[in-house]
Amino acid sequence: MIAGLDTVVAALRRRYRAVRTSRTTAAFFANPLNGVGLVIVAVLSIAAVFGPVIAPYDPTSQDLVNRLQPPTPAHPMGTDQLGRDVFSRLLYGARLSLGIAVAVTAIRLVLGTAIGLLAGYVGGWLDELLMRLVDVQLAFPGLVLALVVAGILGPSLRNVMLALAVVGWASYARLVRSSVLSTKEREFVQAARLMGVSRRRIAVRHLLPNVVGPLVVLATMNLGTVILGTAGLSFIGLGAQPPTPEWGTMLSAGRHHLREAWWLANAPGATIMLTVLGFNLLGDGLRDVLDPTHDEPLEKSI
Amino acid sequence: MSRYDYLASRFATSLAVTVGVSVVSYGLLFLTPGDPAEIILSQQLGRQPSAAEIEAFRAENGLNDPIPVQYLDWLLDVCRGDFGTSYYSDTPVSTLIAEALPVTLELALAAMLVTLAISIPAGVVSAVSRGSPIDYASQLGALLGVSMPNFWLAYLLILVFPLTLGVFPVAGAGSVGHLVLPAITLGTGMAAVVTRLVRSSMLEVLDEAYVDTARSKGLRERIVVYKHALRNALVPVVTVLGLQLGALLNGAVVVEIIFQRPGLGTLLVDAVFERNYPVVQGVTLVTAVVFVATNLVVDLTYRYLDPRVRLGGETA
């Protein structure tokens, strides 16, 4: 496997050399696992974009006579309790699960960055207030708070996304703030300020770029944790309504058939695991490139 | 900043956060779509309350007061240990929490042991053979643990241990045996973080001079690695483990449901679905306060243990 990867790595390396410095690329591929992450994420993205085109069946079309069929060439991952094609459901689910992950992460990123910028740049009592707000958010175990929020709002994917978004912005705010604090006294920022550049412009043009690397790393890893969080909430009963082919819902419905129809739970289970693994590995790789000094531990769910 | 100033400011911050946490916990009630008075009353009565009933209920429970006043009333009660009474029984919420908290903490501790049992060997092996296939394999293995949906892992464990091998109970609580599978489920999820940390702090410590000195005395390398490096490497590991309590509580919800452990997680999920707001508020608050308190203790202990950490200010 490593040998096969090496050829892929070599090919990728040749392609990249033209556009990027070999040092960056080399840093990324110094750890072979980073390449694995990149491949997994690439495959997933293709599945998310082209899933509905590739999928051999409609993800909701039932065939009760042929329910719980083991994998065959016609149904590469078997059929489920209602005779639906598991492979097709997974493909459709890719778009949904990745979509949720991207949307939730984007909200977290925007919200957290805005708050972090504001706190770090304005400072004073506003900084104090916002940072205490960050502390408060971080004081709640994320999934627990998300569960309560989504539970009270009622079970739907929209509420799950909302709940996951509002409990996950604080680490972004902290990251951005600390970077802003360390940058804002540097010469080029001072110079810009003296030249009369507006505060907003300084924040966006001078302070933000310095934190993009770590932010990208955090967001990549977050994509994985959001997928796990969504699956967890689905298991508790707060996720998608049937017949939506959401991975977590498929996994929790399939668990009843773990002994007789192993593919039902294990196909979505393995898919979720690989996806999260891919994002974690890719995040590690990006860190090697974008944020080599930092080694913040990754988090489990949220 | 002196040590005492630091202590004072750290306590003040924790207190501020605790107050913030209580505001959020109380405010959860107002997330409900509709009028909380009507919702509480319809839960109690099991039917749509009439306008007169709602008004009477509001007057009786101080719900006509401004919300800050209502919050302060609640907070004062909470400070006296009174979290209210479950809507569906006469049991005080504090009793429910007092019964559930030890069950969850027991699981959290057991899970931490599992995490250490996986992470220390994996991290050490990884560090010692840095860059080798063994290193990558151990990193990948740890990451697989964190990437697996924990309920999937739980059901696979049940399939393998009680159902196939006939060891450990399927579900329940009360004995050490009942703890094993839940702890493995929860512990493997954290192993990735800790393995990585053990690895990196081992690498750091291995680079330090005194290890070289020890090595030069002719001790076998294995002993050097374990005795000196590990001991020093473990300080930050223990710290992070404490800080991972939040992650543990996250995972505990699902794990408790699967293994039918009557802990805070099951209590909370039932309460959320039953709209049992006093229980939801109480459990949320207690969870967060436990977390804030643990952070404080870990932080102070860490600073006490490791004089290299500079005093004062945030490390951000």
Next chain:
Amino acid sequence: MAGSRRRLLAGIAGSGFACLAGCATGNTDDETAFTVGLASDPTDTSRYDNWGGMAPYWTRVIEPLVWGTDDMQPKPWLATDWTATDDTTWVFELREGVPFHNGEELTADDVVHTFEENILTERGDFVYGWLHLEPGSVTKRDEYTVAFETTDPFPGFPGTIAHNMIDIQPPAADRQAGEIIGTGPFTLEEIRRGQYVRVERFADYWGGEPNPTELTFRAAEDETTRTDLLESGEVDLIYTPAKSRLSSLRDRDDVRIASQQSTGATSVWLNVHREPTDDVSLRRALNHAVSQTELVETVLEGVGEPARGPISTVVDWVDEDELPTYERDRDAARDLVDRSAYDGTELTCLVDADMDDGKLIGQVLQSAFDEIGVDIDLAVLERASINDRTERGEFHLQVGSTGSNSPGADYLMWENFHTMGIENKDLYEAEGTGLYNLGGEVDDHIETGYQARDPATKRDAYLEAQRTIMDAAVVVPLFYQAYVVAADAAIEGLELHPIDAFAEWSNLTRTADTNE
């Protein structure tokens, strides 16, 4: 604090919806101790604290005056005989020499105390409607005779109080403190919240000493966990094993499977007071879209019987052969849809998240209705959210069940279909509507049936009501429920009853050779 009325109805009506997660210790090696895995949590405070501090069902610690026969007739229990002395007066003769667990003998004072203090005063108006009693309506005639004055003529009274919840406890019992004193074959020993209830043999039981020395009732609300507990040997017997495991359990020599039709019936309930399900053509079309047989044979793995009416045929006044039939006929259904006021909007279908196989059944229905051009949005919700929606009438369809935990099942007709029944009354009084009430002659028939002393009159009146209800397609009947019990093959002597909570444990034995 008054419990939720609807919650109590769910408890009383039993079967209604099945349940979810709880737990307990393994059994001892004692040959006469048994552990039972229940599909509902016997320690669930939200359901039972208000009713005597423990689960009245299954545990057989506390007992009612009347029990039920296998064909759903009232059967003498703590009362040996009863007579209606006039339209509203029932006189009950108590069994003499029945000891409570504290050694005292059961007398009329205990019965009066139980009804007046525990049942009527604490429960409030919901119980009045159910039992047709009010505070002050239960009086002692002599040491062993009690009179009940019902608020209106109520021939179904003896069958209605044949219910685990209408149990007799002496004044000495401090129920809220968990001191339960009953007359049953078992005494309460231990309750572990969310885990189990443990009872022990009561040697002085009036019906003779039971065989088991100890029974542990474990909460095991998740069907897969429940089945796993049986397979791992942690419990000896479970109710309702996971359907996905039935065929493999049937193949095993060390597991015995038994099944029994229950009082439950599952249907799709159509809100006849909301557009467009107020249109009878649409409702008939929905009936023609579904194949009950296919549903039972596939998703239900053959457990249960295809249904033609909303109430189980176990109930004596139900005769499904007399009801109109809707075969699956998609062409006819599409024609009916075309003729109806349905304009293609998405209809909301509520499914209780805790209902066994609810999501699967909901999806099968969704697909079946889609075939005839009717678009359904499934809302799988917890019961509290379901109640929010039903209280406001904000739904079109609901997958739900009827079922009775007492032989007197008249209330199934009244509460569901009568305008003043619990499902319809609030909306009727507020807005002049309801949910499943057609009003008019249906109300009349139900009242006639309710008041009838003669079984034939009752049957005819209820049949007429059901015929009208099915003709107007108020429900899409799905299946009559059956429940399955899976047990260690070494266990013998379990007697199943159409009311699952009337299980008799006294004769349980374990043959020596096999265990585990």
